[in-house]
Amino acid sequence: MRNILTVDGPSGVGKGTVARAVAQKMGWHLLDSGAIYRAFALAANSRGINTENEQALAKLAQELDLDFINDADNDLVSVYLDGKDVSNKIREEKTGDMASRVASIGVVREALLKRQRAFAREPGLVADGRDMGTKVFINAKHKVYLTASAEERASRRLKQLQQLGSEGIMSRILADVVARDERDSSREHSPLVPAKDALIIDTTDLSIDEVVTKVMTLVEA
Numbered sequence: 001m002r003n004i005l006t007v008d009g010p011s012g013v014g015k016g017t018v019a020r021a022v023a024q025k026m027g028w029h030l031l032d033s034g035a036i037y038r039a040f041a042l043a044a045n046s047r048g049i050n051t052e053n054e055q056a057l058a059k060l061a062q063e064l065d066l067d068f069i070n071d072a073d074n075d076l077v078s079v080y081l082d083g084k085d086v087s088n089k090i091r092e093e094k095t096g097d098m099a100s101r102v103a104s105i106g107v108v109r110e111a112l113l114k115r116q117r118a119f120a121r122e123p124g125l126v127a128d129g130r131d132m133g134t135k136v137f138i139n140a141k142h143k144v145y146l147t148a149s150a151e152e153r154a155s156r157r158l159k160q161l162q163q164l165g166s167e168g169i170m171s172r173i174l175a176d177v178v179a180r181d182e183r184d185s186s187r188e189h190s191p192l193v194p195a196k197d198a199l200i201i202d203t204t205d206l207s208i209d210e211v212v213t214k215v216m217t218l219v220e221a
Helices: 015-026 033-046 054-063 093-102 106-117 132-136 150-163 170-186 208-220
Strands: 004-008 029-032 066-070 076-081 125-129 142-147 199-202
Touching (some): 015 029, 015 208, 029 033, 033 093, 054 106, 093 170, 106 132, 125 132, 132 142, 199 208
Parallel strands (some): 004 142
Antiparallel strands (some): 066 076
């Protein structure tokens, strides 16, 4: 199935919001690959599995008890890990950092590849992540890569934390953003890079609606 739109990019560029909006407008299914890696990181941490124990991580990835509960519009509602709702927990900053670390491990990425590709169903799929267009769905018909300055992404993350009732320090969040970018772009397996055939959109000075319009123009062209 080639009726697939991939939305890749670093953290804080609005991938999830844009992907959900486009999926709803098109009536397509939605894949939030980041939720899979974040849930996996939570599972590994709760079981005390060290990131150096690749054999144990690969076994966990294959047996991961993970469920996604979607509404009628195929918008992600809840993520269940081992029968428990972890939708809010996987959005915490420390969980995102753990996910970035385990995502650099080749055996983990390979083990979760089949689970991600299973989301491709008619009439279409919008997949957001970091290697959707370069690894998971190489033959996707439409590809987008979103980017933004590290300062803007850190500012967005701070506002997000405040809306959730949490506190954050801008300098610390910015340092985490830069460190995660470096880790994701320099990893050996599926590094964070734009697909050669992807449309690159800088979202630094754009609203979500403006980005969605650009993406919809690509899909509908």
